[in-house]
Every structure is written in structure tokens, then in C-alpha cells.
Amino acid sequence: MIVLLLGAPGAGKGTHAARIADHTGLPHISSGELLRGAVERKTELGLKAKEHMDAGNLVPDEFMLRWIEELLDDPAYASGIILDGFPRTIPQAEGLDKLLAEKGLSTDLVLLLDISQDAAADRLLSRVTCGKCGAIHNLAQKPMKVPGICDACGGELETRADDVRETIEKRFGEFRKQTEPMIEYYRSRGNFETINTDRPVEVVRKDVQDLLDRISAATSSGSATG
């Protein structure tokens, strides 16, 4: 099963992708997280990506397309994948379609997490990530028991370098210019669903769960009748 999670910065892609991964047993790949790892390790991709990311711009398609091609060749993802943050532009979506078609695959679910810009910006400004276990927390929604320390594992909490007001504005600009047209590309095809994530995370989680249940019911009844 191939699932794409689309949505503006702060829409909750990482949070809900982790849930979908738990539910389906499929690996969750976040392009942003992999890029941040590459920046930290100073790999060739990381060195090229850093200035774009720090400025709140997208990393050029040419690098992202090379990245996804290598990723999809990895046998670890042969049974499926939850992609969070990729694709983000029409050329990326077209490139992904082509690579999948070459493998006889196509996307099974394209899920748009839809949020207002104000709500998303508030969330980004109060978001912290655990440096140890990677959990994403929102301090405005739920303060930690010990400030600065992850409730889940005791690791130290970090604020992402691009979660500052000026860079957030830039990221929204990129989303409107490059990603919204791509969303229309997917919307006009099948397997497209939207969930509004302006609501509390537990309410959204329930909707995501219901959607996955509906899809598995439809898939199993489809295969039973041939």
C-alpha cells in the first residue's frame, strides 16, 4: 500500500503518519526528517539542501527526484510506504508516478491534511521535537511534566531551526505557490481524501482511523468478490 500525506507546514503530517504507520505496519518516511539527518551528517545531499531549508525554500526537484528513486529501489519499501512531505511539487508528483508505474505500482491513498494558516503557524511556534526518540510535542496543547524534557523517553526537546516566524511565512508561501497546484493534480484523480486538522489531535486521529478502516473494508470486500 502506498500512502501520500499532503498538507501545509504544521498540518500534522508527521504526527498522523506515525499513527498510520502503527496501524498498517508500513514504514513511515518523512522527507523533511531524512533531509535534516543528511544536513547533520553533512552528506552531499545535506550540504546542498541546507541553505534551501534554512531559508524556508523547497529543496530543488532534481535532488528530491534522485532521492526518491534511490529510496524506492530499497527492498525495505517493497511492500509499501507512508510518504510524509514528498511529493511537494508537480514535477515531483509526476516523477513519483513514473517511478511507481515502472514497478507496476500506484498510489493507494492520497490524504490531504487541511488546516488554516493561522492554526498551523500557532502549532509550529509551539512545537518541539525530542532529540532522542523523535516524538513531536506541542507545548501549547500539552506542556511537558518537566520543562525541556520529553514525557515519552526523557530525552532533550529541541525546536526546529525553521520553526521561527519569518521562515514559517516563507514555507507557507512555497506551499501556496508549489504544493497547492500539485494538490489539484491529485484531487482530480481517484483515491484522494481530505481531513480537516484544525481540530484537536485526538478528534483528527479518530477520523484518520475511521478512514483507514473504511479503506481496508473496501479492499477486502473488493478482493473477496474478485
Ligand code: ATP
Ligand atoms: P511539518 O514538519 O510541520 O510538516 P514542513 O512540511 O514545512 O512542516 P518538513 O516536511 O519537515 O516540514 O520539511 C522541512 C523542509 O525540508 C522544507 O521546508 C523543505 O526545505 C525541505 N523539504 C522536505 N520535503 C521536501 C520536498 N519533497 N521537496 C523539496 N523540499 C523538501
Ligand code: MG
Ligand atoms: Mg513534518
